[in-house]
Each structure stands twice: as structure tokens, then as C-alpha cells.
Amino acid sequence: AQKITQTQPGMFVQEKEAVTLDCTYDTSDPSYGLFWYKQPSSGEMIFLIYQGSYDQQNATEGRYSLNFQKARKSANLVISASQLGDSAMYFCAMISGGYQKVTFGIGTKLQVIP
Amino acid sequence: DAGITQSPRHKVTETGTPVTLRCHQTENHRYMYWYRQDPGHGLRLIHYSYGVKDTDKGEVSDGYSVSRSKTEDFLLTLESATSSQTSVYFCAISEQGLAYEQYFGPGTRLTVT
Numbered sequence: 496a497q498k499i500t501q502t503q504p505g506m507f508v509q510e511k512e513a514v515t516l517d518c519t520y521d522t523s524d525p526s527y528g529l530f531w532y533k534q535p536s537s538g539e540m541i542f543l544i545y546q547g548s549y550d551q552q553n554a555t556e557g558r559y560s561l562n563f564q565k566a567r568k569s570a571n572l573v574i575s576a577s578q579l580g581d582s583a584m585y586f587c588a589m590i591s592g593g594y595q596k597v598t599f600g601i602g603t604k605l606q607v608i609p
Numbered sequence: 610d611a612g613i614t615q616s617p618r619h620k621v622t623e624t625g626t627p628v629t630l631r632c633h634q635t636e637n638h639r640y641m642y643w644y645r646q647d648p649g650h651g652l653r654l655i656h657y658s659y660g661v662k663d664t665d666k667g668e669v670s671d672g673y674s675v676s677r678s679k680t681e682d683f684l685l686t687l688e689s690a691t692s693s694q695t696s697v698y699f700c701a702i703s704e705q706g707l708a709y710e711q712y713f714g715p716g717t718r719l720t721v722t
Contacts, residue, residue: 499651532713540652540699540713586651596668599651 497522497591501600508577509608515562516572516603518587527591529570531561534584534602543585546570577607612636613714615700621720628687630717632700634680640703641683642667642711643675645696652699658683659706690721 498521508514520529531543546554546561554561562571570589574581587600612635622628632641643655644667654667656675664675672694674686687694700714 538697538716540701540711542710542712545710588652597654598668599653601649601651 497524497589497596497598499587499589499598499600501587501603503603504601505604505606507606507608508574508581510579511576513573513575514577514605516574516585516587516605518570518572518600520568520570520587520589522589522591524591524593526593527589529561529563530588530590531559531570531572532586532588533581534586535580536583540586544572574605579607579609581605582607613700613702613712615698615714615717617717618715619718621722622690623722624691625689628690628719628721630685630698630700630719632683632685632714634683634702636702636704636712637680638702638704638712639680640706641677642701642703643673643683643685644699644701645669645694646699646716647696655685655698687719690719692721695719695721 500519527548529546533541533543544554544556544559544561546563553563558575560573584602584604586602589598614633616631642657644652646652653669655673656667658664658677676684698717701711703709703711
């Protein structure tokens with residue numbers, strides 16, 4: 496069965512500091528992909544970053560990077576130089592099952608403190 | 610921003626009544642998805658479409674049906690709404706499928722009383 500686990504219901508980070516949001520996954524599929532989405536209080540879902548299971552290098556998108564450790568089945572999101580606008584819910588998700596099945600975690604609420 | 614709209618944005622309905630939610634896109638993307646978001650569950654896929662008249666079930670499809678007669682519109686119907694279907698419903702689109710970036714609509718908050 497496919498499963499995404501986000502164990503941090505809430506996180507605080509000081510503005511301009513880096514923060515790591517944890518995500519572990521479980522799948523028996525050899526091919527899969529991992530995503531992170533951001534959901535601000537306004538409610539919309541915003542794509543942040545994607546990592547394929549066969550990608551050799553960790554994905555990066557601006558201040559976002561995905562720390563992919565395949566052996567540990569973890570796909571942590573690292574946000575560098577946090578900004579007040581980063582305060583939001585963050586969801587980790589996995590695509591698997593022949594890229595036909597998507598599973599979301601329950602999210603981590605990040606609050607950036609001035 | 611991807612051109613995705615959902616209507617209505619808010620709806621309150623009574624148990625047992627049919628409800629249809631509409632998702633409209635202007636991006637001409639092939640794939641369209643319906644999710645529901647509930648506290649403690651994240652997002653769960655209800656149904657998806659990979660082309661006009663081509664649809665398939667997701668993780669939580671019971672009690673829901675969908676239709677896609679045009680590329681730009683994807684309808685989600687609750688045949689007989691139940692209180693357990695009270696949720697926030699998101700539509701998403703993707704150019705190449707689930708393994709690629711999805712763009713989400715603003716969401717519809719549905720309350721079944």
C-alpha cells in the first residue's frame with residue numbers, strides 16, 4: 496500500500512532561517528514521484544517541487560529543495576531563508592502505481608515568526 | 610496563474626439532494642482531477658479524466674460520478690448527498706498526468722446538512 500507520513504503537525508521558524516519539513520513514504524513500486532504543495536490560509540494549492548525516484552540529484556526550485564534519501568524513504572522539504580509569506584500548510588504527496596495513484600500526507604502547518 | 614475556475618465556491622445542501630460541482634479550465638490540459646480535502650486526511654483523489662469522455666475512479670469514488678463532454682469542463686456529481694460528503698472539493702489540471710505538476714482550482718466548500 497502507498498503511504499505518506501508527515502509527523503510534524505506544526506512547525507515554527509524564525510524569519511530568514513532555514514526549516515526542514517519531514518516526509519516519509521512507503522511504496523513497493525520501483526517508479527514513483529514525490530511532490531510538495533503549499534496551501535496558504537487563502538486555500539489554494541500551489542505546486543512547489545517534484546522529485547522522481549530515478550532522479551540522481553535532489554530537486555531544487557529557488558528557495559525550496561527536496562532532500563531525497565531513497566534508502567530511508569524520506570523526501571524532506573527544505574526552505575531556505577524563510578519569509579513571512581511562507582506561513583502555510585505544506586503537503587507531501589506521492590505518485591505511484593504506474594503513475595496512476597496519488598497519495599497525500601496530512602500536512603504540516605508552518606508559521607514564520609518575525 | 611493557470612486558468613481554472615470552480616463553481617459554485619460555496620454550497621449548502623440537504624441530505625439526499627443531488628449536487629453538481631463544475632470545474633472549468635482555459636489551459637486546454639488533457640488531464641483533470643477532482644479531490645476532496647478533509648482534516649486529518651490531506652487530499653484524496655475522487656475521480657480523474659484523461660480526455661473527453663475518458664474518466665476513471667480514484668481512491669474515494671463511492672457516491673460520486675463525473676462527466677467530461679468538453680476538454681474544458683469536468684463535472685462532479687453527488688447523486689444523493691450525505692453528511693459525510695461535507696468537504697472542500699478541489700479541481701486540478703495537468704498537462705501530462707499525475708507524474709507532473711498539477712494546477713489547482715480555488716476549491717468549493719460543500720456543506721451537507
